[in-house]
Amino acid sequence: MADIQAKIDDLRSQAEAAIAGASSVEALEELRVRYLGRKAELTQILRGIGELAPEERGPVGQAANAARQALEALLERRRSELEADQLERGLAAEAIDVTLPGSPAVPVGSPNLLIRTQREIEDIFCGLGYRVMEGPEVELDYYNFTALNHPPGHPARMAQDTFYVDPATLDPELRLVPAPTLPGEVVDGDPLPPGPEDVVLRTHTSPMQVRAMEAQEPPIFIVVPGRCYRSDPFDATHSPIFHQVEGLAVSETITLADLKGTLDEFARAMFGPERRSRFRPGFFPFTEPSVEVDVSCFRCGGTGELPDGSRDSICKGTGWIEILGSGMVDPNVFGFVKANGYDPDAIQGFAFGMGIDRIAMLKYGVTDLRKFFENDVRVLGQFR
Numbered sequence: 001m002a003d004i005q006a007k008i009d010d011l012r013s014q015a016e017a018a019i020a021g022a023s024s025v026e027a028l029e030e031l032r033v034r035y036l037g038r039k040a041e042l043t044q045i046l047r048g049i050g051e052l053a054p055e056e057r058g059p060v061g062q063a064a065n066a067a068r069q070a071l072e073a074l075l076e077r078r079r080s081e082l083e084a085d086q087l088e089r090g091l092a093a094e095a096i097d098v099t100l101p102g103s104p105a106v107p108v109g110s111p112n113l114l115i116r117t118q119r120e121i122e123d124i125f126c127g128l129g130y131r132v133m134e135g136p137e138v139e140l141d142y143y144n145f146t147a148l149n150h151p152p153g154h155p156a157r158m159a160q161d162t163f164y165v166d167p168a169t170l171d172p173e174l175r176l177v178p179a180p181t182l183p184g185e186v187v188d189g190d191p192l193p194p195g196p197e198d199v200v201l202r203t204h205t206s207p208m209q210v211r212a213m214e215a216q217e218p219p220i221f222i223v224v225p226g227r228c229y230r231s232d233p234f235d236a237t238h239s240p241i242f243h244q245v246e247g248l249a250v251s252e253t254i255t256l257a258d259l260k261g262t263l264d265e266f267a268r269a270m271f272g273p274e275r276r277s278r279f280r281p282g283f284f285p286f287t288e289p290s291v292e293v294d295v296s297c298f299r300c301g302g303t304g305e306l307p308d309g310s311r312d313s314i315c316k317g318t319g320w321i322e323i324l325g326s327g328m329v330d331p332n333v334f335g336f337v338k339a340n341g342y343d344p345d346a347i348q349g350f351a352f353g354m355g356i357d358r359i360a361m362l363k364y365g366v367t368d369l370r371k372f373f374e375n376d377v378r379v380l381g382q383f384r
Protein backbone atom coordinates (compact mmCIF):
# COMPACT_ATOMS: atom_id res chain seq x y z
CA MET A 1 0.00 0.00 0.00
CA ALA A 2 2.83 2.37 0.76
CA ASP A 3 4.11 1.60 -2.72
CA ILE A 4 0.85 2.68 -4.32
CA GLN A 5 0.69 5.85 -2.22
CA ALA A 6 4.24 6.70 -3.22
CA LYS A 7 3.40 6.02 -6.86
CA ILE A 8 0.39 8.38 -6.68
CA ASP A 9 2.50 11.12 -5.06
CA ASP A 10 5.18 10.61 -7.67
CA LEU A 11 2.68 10.81 -10.59
CA ARG A 12 1.09 13.88 -9.09
CA SER A 13 4.34 15.84 -8.70
CA GLN A 14 5.52 14.75 -12.19
CA ALA A 15 2.25 15.94 -13.72
CA GLU A 16 2.23 19.20 -11.76
CA ALA A 17 5.69 20.07 -13.03
CA ALA A 18 4.80 19.15 -16.62
CA ILE A 19 1.56 21.17 -16.58
CA ALA A 20 3.28 24.22 -15.13
CA GLY A 21 5.84 24.01 -17.95
CA ALA A 22 3.37 23.44 -20.82
CA SER A 23 3.75 26.18 -23.42
CA SER A 24 0.67 25.66 -25.56
CA VAL A 25 -2.93 24.49 -25.40
CA GLU A 26 -1.97 21.55 -27.62
CA ALA A 27 0.84 20.45 -25.28
CA LEU A 28 -1.59 20.74 -22.37
CA GLU A 29 -4.01 18.40 -24.10
CA GLU A 30 -1.26 15.82 -24.55
CA LEU A 31 -0.51 16.03 -20.81
CA ARG A 32 -4.19 15.55 -19.97
CA VAL A 33 -4.24 12.36 -22.04
CA ARG A 34 -0.96 11.15 -20.55
CA TYR A 35 -1.90 11.71 -16.88
CA LEU A 36 -5.69 11.53 -16.80
CA GLY A 37 -6.65 9.66 -20.01
CA ARG A 38 -8.14 6.18 -20.14
CA LYS A 39 -4.75 4.49 -20.27
CA ALA A 40 -3.02 6.77 -17.73
CA GLU A 41 -1.46 5.16 -14.65
CA LEU A 42 -3.63 7.14 -12.23
CA THR A 43 -6.76 6.00 -14.07
CA GLN A 44 -5.54 2.39 -13.90
CA ILE A 45 -4.97 2.74 -10.15
CA LEU A 46 -8.49 4.06 -9.62
CA ARG A 47 -9.95 1.24 -11.71
CA GLY A 48 -8.01 -1.38 -9.80
CA ILE A 49 -9.15 -0.26 -6.33
CA GLY A 50 -11.76 -3.01 -6.13
CA GLU A 51 -9.01 -5.60 -6.32
CA LEU A 52 -7.11 -4.20 -3.33
CA ALA A 53 -7.40 -5.48 0.21
CA PRO A 54 -10.51 -3.95 1.84
CA GLU A 55 -8.54 -1.86 4.34
CA GLU A 56 -6.42 -0.34 1.51
CA ARG A 57 -9.34 0.72 -0.69
CA GLY A 58 -10.31 3.83 1.35
CA PRO A 59 -6.92 5.55 1.67
CA VAL A 60 -5.75 4.67 -1.88
CA GLY A 61 -9.05 5.78 -3.39
CA GLN A 62 -8.91 9.08 -1.49
CA ALA A 63 -5.32 9.78 -2.49
CA ALA A 64 -5.91 8.91 -6.17
CA ASN A 65 -9.11 10.96 -6.38
CA ALA A 66 -7.48 13.91 -4.67
CA ALA A 67 -4.58 13.70 -7.14
CA ARG A 68 -6.98 13.55 -10.11
CA GLN A 69 -9.04 16.52 -8.92
CA ALA A 70 -5.95 18.57 -8.21
CA LEU A 71 -4.54 17.83 -11.67
CA GLU A 72 -7.85 18.61 -13.38
CA ALA A 73 -8.02 21.96 -11.63
CA LEU A 74 -4.41 22.67 -12.52
CA LEU A 75 -5.01 21.79 -16.18
CA GLU A 76 -8.02 24.07 -16.32
CA ARG A 77 -6.14 26.98 -14.79
CA ARG A 78 -3.16 26.54 -17.09
CA ARG A 79 -5.48 26.30 -20.11
CA SER A 80 -7.10 29.64 -19.24
CA GLU A 81 -3.69 31.25 -18.85
CA LEU A 82 -2.46 29.92 -22.18
CA GLU A 83 -5.64 30.93 -24.03
CA ALA A 84 -5.50 34.44 -22.60
CA ASP A 85 -1.86 34.60 -23.64
CA GLN A 86 -2.65 33.47 -27.17
CA LEU A 87 -5.45 36.03 -27.52
CA GLU A 88 -3.17 38.76 -26.20
CA ARG A 89 -0.42 37.88 -28.67
CA GLY A 90 -2.92 37.63 -31.56
CA LEU A 91 -4.39 41.04 -30.79
CA ALA A 92 -0.97 42.60 -30.53
CA ALA A 93 0.13 41.05 -33.85
CA GLU A 94 -3.02 42.07 -35.75
CA ALA A 95 -3.45 45.52 -34.26
CA ILE A 96 -4.81 48.02 -36.81
CA ASP A 97 -5.14 51.72 -36.21
CA VAL A 98 -8.33 52.48 -38.12
CA THR A 99 -7.81 56.20 -37.61
CA LEU A 100 -4.66 56.30 -39.78
CA PRO A 101 -5.05 57.70 -43.31
CA GLY A 102 -4.78 55.22 -46.22
CA SER A 103 -1.39 54.48 -47.62
CA PRO A 104 -1.04 56.27 -49.93
CA ALA A 105 -3.92 58.54 -48.90
CA VAL A 106 -6.56 58.72 -51.68
CA PRO A 107 -9.22 61.37 -52.18
CA VAL A 108 -12.79 60.26 -51.47
CA GLY A 109 -14.84 59.57 -54.62
CA SER A 110 -18.50 60.25 -55.32
CA PRO A 111 -21.21 58.59 -57.40
CA ASN A 112 -21.43 59.38 -61.10
CA LEU A 113 -23.94 62.15 -61.79
CA LEU A 114 -26.22 59.65 -63.53
CA ILE A 115 -26.40 57.45 -60.43
CA ARG A 116 -26.93 60.51 -58.27
CA THR A 117 -29.79 61.68 -60.48
CA GLN A 118 -31.26 58.16 -60.46
CA ARG A 119 -31.20 58.14 -56.64
CA GLU A 120 -32.85 61.59 -56.55
CA ILE A 121 -35.67 60.31 -58.77
CA GLU A 122 -36.03 57.12 -56.68
CA ASP A 123 -36.19 59.20 -53.48
CA ILE A 124 -38.97 61.39 -54.85
CA PHE A 125 -41.11 58.42 -55.84
CA CYS A 126 -40.36 56.48 -52.64
CA GLY A 127 -41.72 59.54 -50.83
CA LEU A 128 -44.93 59.12 -52.86
CA GLY A 129 -45.25 55.48 -51.78
CA TYR A 130 -43.60 53.75 -54.75
CA ARG A 131 -41.25 50.76 -54.52
CA VAL A 132 -38.02 50.49 -56.53
CA MET A 133 -37.68 47.35 -58.69
CA GLU A 134 -34.94 46.27 -61.06
CA GLY A 135 -35.09 43.88 -63.99
CA PRO A 136 -32.89 42.01 -66.49
CA GLU A 137 -31.00 43.95 -69.15
CA VAL A 138 -30.97 40.90 -71.42
CA GLU A 139 -34.69 40.48 -71.96
CA LEU A 140 -37.17 38.40 -73.89
CA ASP A 141 -38.88 40.10 -76.81
CA TYR A 142 -42.10 38.97 -75.13
CA TYR A 143 -41.62 41.41 -72.23
CA ASN A 144 -39.84 44.14 -74.20
CA PHE A 145 -42.33 44.32 -77.08
CA THR A 146 -45.07 41.70 -77.42
CA ALA A 147 -46.73 42.03 -74.00
CA LEU A 148 -46.41 45.82 -74.32
CA ASN A 149 -48.76 45.75 -77.26
CA HIS A 150 -46.15 45.66 -80.05
CA PRO A 151 -47.26 42.62 -82.09
CA PRO A 152 -44.67 41.13 -84.49
CA GLY A 153 -44.36 43.44 -87.47
CA HIS A 154 -45.60 46.50 -85.54
CA PRO A 155 -43.80 49.58 -86.92
CA ALA A 156 -42.88 50.80 -83.41
CA ARG A 157 -40.57 47.78 -83.08
CA MET A 158 -38.60 49.04 -86.03
CA ALA A 159 -38.52 52.58 -84.62
CA GLN A 160 -36.48 51.32 -81.68
CA ASP A 161 -33.31 50.03 -83.27
CA THR A 162 -32.89 46.92 -81.22
CA PHE A 163 -29.81 44.85 -80.38
CA TYR A 164 -30.68 41.15 -80.67
CA VAL A 165 -28.85 38.53 -78.64
CA ASP A 166 -28.00 35.11 -80.06
CA PRO A 167 -29.81 32.80 -77.61
CA ALA A 168 -27.13 30.14 -78.15
CA THR A 169 -24.71 32.38 -76.21
CA LEU A 170 -26.92 32.36 -73.10
CA ASP A 171 -26.68 29.98 -70.18
CA PRO A 172 -29.45 27.42 -70.89
CA GLU A 173 -30.65 27.76 -67.28
CA LEU A 174 -31.28 31.47 -67.85
CA ARG A 175 -33.27 30.86 -71.01
CA LEU A 176 -36.90 31.38 -70.15
CA VAL A 177 -38.49 29.82 -73.20
CA PRO A 178 -37.31 26.87 -75.30
CA ALA A 179 -35.60 27.28 -78.66
CA PRO A 180 -35.91 30.99 -79.45
CA THR A 181 -35.29 32.03 -83.05
CA LEU A 182 -33.24 34.96 -84.27
CA PRO A 183 -34.93 37.57 -86.46
CA GLY A 184 -34.21 36.89 -90.09
CA GLU A 185 -33.51 33.21 -89.43
CA VAL A 186 -34.77 31.19 -92.36
CA VAL A 187 -37.31 28.51 -91.52
CA ASP A 188 -38.82 26.54 -94.41
CA GLY A 189 -37.59 29.15 -96.84
CA ASP A 190 -39.22 32.18 -95.14
CA PRO A 191 -37.30 34.57 -92.89
CA LEU A 192 -39.06 34.94 -89.52
CA PRO A 193 -40.03 38.39 -88.27
CA PRO A 194 -38.92 39.27 -84.73
CA GLY A 195 -41.21 37.41 -82.34
CA PRO A 196 -41.93 36.89 -78.64
CA GLU A 197 -39.26 34.22 -78.22
CA ASP A 198 -36.37 36.35 -79.43
CA VAL A 199 -33.86 37.71 -76.94
CA VAL A 200 -32.94 41.41 -76.94
CA LEU A 201 -31.01 43.97 -74.95
CA ARG A 202 -33.96 45.81 -73.45
CA THR A 203 -34.78 49.03 -75.33
CA HIS A 204 -36.54 50.52 -72.29
CA THR A 205 -37.19 49.54 -68.64
CA SER A 206 -40.89 49.10 -69.46
CA PRO A 207 -40.60 45.26 -69.65
CA MET A 208 -40.77 45.29 -65.84
CA GLN A 209 -44.38 46.50 -66.11
CA VAL A 210 -45.49 43.03 -67.16
CA ARG A 211 -42.95 41.17 -65.00
CA ALA A 212 -44.07 43.14 -61.92
CA MET A 213 -47.75 42.53 -62.63
CA GLU A 214 -47.03 38.80 -63.08
CA ALA A 215 -45.39 38.78 -59.65
CA GLN A 216 -47.83 40.95 -57.71
CA GLU A 217 -51.58 41.58 -57.67
CA PRO A 218 -52.94 45.13 -57.85
CA PRO A 219 -52.62 47.72 -56.45
CA ILE A 220 -49.06 48.27 -57.66
CA PHE A 221 -46.84 51.35 -57.42
CA ILE A 222 -43.31 50.85 -58.72
CA VAL A 223 -40.43 52.69 -60.36
CA VAL A 224 -37.86 50.75 -62.37
CA PRO A 225 -34.49 52.39 -62.97
CA GLY A 226 -31.81 50.87 -65.18
CA ARG A 227 -29.67 50.73 -68.30
CA CYS A 228 -31.26 50.38 -71.74
CA TYR A 229 -29.78 49.78 -75.18
CA ARG A 230 -30.59 50.95 -78.69
CA SER A 231 -28.53 50.94 -81.83
CA ASP A 232 -27.97 54.72 -81.72
CA PRO A 233 -24.88 56.76 -82.62
CA PHE A 234 -22.62 58.01 -79.81
CA ASP A 235 -22.69 61.81 -79.94
CA ALA A 236 -23.57 64.83 -77.77
CA THR A 237 -27.23 63.82 -77.41
CA HIS A 238 -27.30 60.08 -78.30
CA SER A 239 -25.75 56.95 -76.85
CA PRO A 240 -26.28 53.24 -77.50
CA ILE A 241 -26.46 52.88 -73.71
CA PHE A 242 -28.81 55.15 -71.80
CA HIS A 243 -30.68 55.14 -68.52
CA GLN A 244 -34.37 55.17 -67.88
CA VAL A 245 -36.82 55.19 -65.01
CA GLU A 246 -40.11 53.50 -65.72
CA GLY A 247 -43.06 54.13 -63.42
CA LEU A 248 -46.24 52.12 -63.07
CA ALA A 249 -49.29 52.75 -60.87
CA VAL A 250 -52.29 50.43 -61.08
CA SER A 251 -55.44 50.20 -58.99
CA GLU A 252 -59.21 50.23 -59.45
CA THR A 253 -59.43 54.01 -59.20
CA ILE A 254 -56.30 55.52 -60.82
CA THR A 255 -57.11 58.23 -63.37
CA LEU A 256 -55.31 60.59 -65.73
CA ALA A 257 -55.73 63.28 -63.04
CA ASP A 258 -53.60 61.18 -60.67
CA LEU A 259 -50.91 61.02 -63.36
CA LYS A 260 -51.00 64.82 -63.69
CA GLY A 261 -50.77 65.32 -59.93
CA THR A 262 -47.96 62.78 -59.59
CA LEU A 263 -45.87 64.32 -62.36
CA ASP A 264 -46.49 67.87 -61.07
CA GLU A 265 -45.18 66.74 -57.70
CA PHE A 266 -42.18 65.12 -59.37
CA ALA A 267 -41.41 68.25 -61.43
CA ARG A 268 -41.50 70.47 -58.33
CA ALA A 269 -39.31 68.11 -56.29
CA MET A 270 -36.79 67.70 -59.12
CA PHE A 271 -36.67 71.15 -60.71
CA GLY A 272 -37.94 73.54 -58.01
CA PRO A 273 -41.19 74.51 -56.24
CA GLU A 274 -42.29 76.99 -58.94
CA ARG A 275 -42.44 74.38 -61.72
CA ARG A 276 -45.64 73.55 -63.59
CA SER A 277 -46.21 70.67 -65.97
CA ARG A 278 -48.34 70.36 -69.08
CA PHE A 279 -49.58 67.44 -71.13
CA ARG A 280 -49.46 67.23 -74.92
CA PRO A 281 -50.98 64.38 -76.94
CA GLY A 282 -48.44 61.68 -77.74
CA PHE A 283 -48.26 58.10 -78.94
CA PHE A 284 -46.87 54.97 -77.30
CA PRO A 285 -48.08 51.48 -78.22
CA PHE A 286 -48.59 50.47 -74.57
CA THR A 287 -50.52 53.50 -73.28
CA GLU A 288 -53.89 54.90 -74.38
CA PRO A 289 -54.31 57.82 -74.26
CA SER A 290 -50.63 58.76 -74.36
CA VAL A 291 -49.17 62.12 -73.38
CA GLU A 292 -45.85 63.91 -73.65
CA VAL A 293 -45.09 65.83 -70.48
CA ASP A 294 -43.33 69.20 -70.43
CA VAL A 295 -42.15 71.08 -67.36
CA SER A 296 -41.95 74.88 -67.23
CA CYS A 297 -38.37 75.96 -67.87
CA PHE A 298 -36.32 76.34 -64.70
CA ARG A 299 -33.82 78.74 -66.27
CA CYS A 300 -36.10 81.41 -67.82
CA GLY A 301 -39.02 80.71 -65.49
CA GLY A 302 -41.24 79.80 -68.43
CA THR A 303 -40.86 83.07 -70.35
CA GLY A 304 -38.49 81.69 -72.99
CA GLU A 305 -36.29 84.76 -72.51
CA LEU A 306 -33.18 85.33 -70.43
CA PRO A 307 -32.82 88.58 -68.38
CA ASP A 308 -30.70 90.15 -71.18
CA GLY A 309 -33.56 89.64 -73.63
CA SER A 310 -31.91 86.78 -75.52
CA ARG A 311 -33.66 83.53 -76.34
CA ASP A 312 -33.20 80.74 -73.74
CA SER A 313 -31.35 77.88 -75.42
CA ILE A 314 -32.43 75.23 -72.87
CA CYS A 315 -36.14 75.54 -73.72
CA LYS A 316 -35.45 76.90 -77.23
CA GLY A 317 -37.47 80.01 -76.38
CA THR A 318 -40.69 78.08 -75.68
CA GLY A 319 -40.61 78.25 -71.86
CA TRP A 320 -41.24 74.50 -71.72
CA ILE A 321 -38.93 71.49 -71.56
CA GLU A 322 -40.02 68.00 -72.56
CA ILE A 323 -39.10 65.58 -69.77
CA LEU A 324 -41.00 62.34 -70.27
CA GLY A 325 -43.64 60.28 -72.02
CA SER A 326 -46.57 58.67 -70.25
CA GLY A 327 -50.20 57.68 -70.44
CA MET A 328 -52.89 55.35 -69.18
CA VAL A 329 -51.92 51.67 -69.44
CA ASP A 330 -53.47 50.21 -72.60
CA PRO A 331 -56.11 47.57 -71.70
CA ASN A 332 -54.37 45.25 -74.17
CA VAL A 333 -51.35 45.20 -71.82
CA PHE A 334 -53.58 44.17 -68.90
CA GLY A 335 -54.88 41.43 -71.19
CA PHE A 336 -51.47 39.73 -70.95
CA VAL A 337 -51.69 39.60 -67.13
CA LYS A 338 -55.44 39.09 -66.76
CA ALA A 339 -54.84 35.73 -65.05
CA ASN A 340 -52.68 37.53 -62.44
CA GLY A 341 -55.58 39.68 -61.22
CA TYR A 342 -55.48 42.49 -63.81
CA ASP A 343 -58.93 42.40 -65.38
CA PRO A 344 -58.88 45.14 -68.07
CA ASP A 345 -62.56 45.87 -67.31
CA ALA A 346 -61.98 46.31 -63.56
CA ILE A 347 -58.65 48.08 -63.11
CA GLN A 348 -56.69 50.91 -64.66
CA GLY A 349 -53.38 52.62 -64.21
CA PHE A 350 -50.78 54.92 -65.62
CA ALA A 351 -47.21 54.41 -66.77
CA PHE A 352 -44.42 56.85 -67.50
CA GLY A 353 -40.85 56.64 -68.67
CA MET A 354 -38.13 59.24 -68.36
CA GLY A 355 -34.50 59.39 -69.44
CA ILE A 356 -32.17 59.77 -66.46
CA ASP A 357 -29.43 61.06 -68.78
CA ARG A 358 -31.72 63.80 -70.13
CA ILE A 359 -32.93 64.84 -66.67
CA ALA A 360 -29.31 65.02 -65.43
CA MET A 361 -28.23 67.09 -68.46
CA LEU A 362 -31.15 69.49 -67.95
CA LYS A 363 -30.83 69.84 -64.21
CA TYR A 364 -27.05 70.20 -64.07
CA GLY A 365 -26.49 72.02 -67.37
CA VAL A 366 -24.39 69.29 -68.97
CA THR A 367 -24.38 69.88 -72.73
CA ASP A 368 -22.64 66.71 -73.93
CA LEU A 369 -23.99 63.26 -73.00
CA ARG A 370 -20.56 61.68 -73.54
CA LYS A 371 -19.25 63.48 -70.45
CA PHE A 372 -21.19 61.00 -68.30
CA PHE A 373 -19.30 58.03 -69.73
CA GLU A 374 -15.76 59.36 -70.22
CA ASN A 375 -14.70 59.12 -66.56
CA ASP A 376 -12.91 62.46 -66.74
CA VAL A 377 -12.59 63.39 -63.05
CA ARG A 378 -12.32 67.09 -63.95
CA VAL A 379 -15.93 66.84 -65.14
CA LEU A 380 -17.30 64.28 -62.68
CA GLY A 381 -15.61 65.98 -59.71
CA GLN A 382 -17.82 69.05 -60.21
CA PHE A 383 -20.88 67.09 -59.13
CA ARG A 384 -20.58 65.84 -55.58
Ligand SMILES: [Zn+2]
Pocket residue numbers: 297298299300301302303304305312313314315316317318319320
Ligand atom coordinates in the same frame (compact mmCIF):
# COMPACT_ATOMS: atom_id res chain seq x y z
ZN1 LIG B 1 -36.28 78.52 -70.74
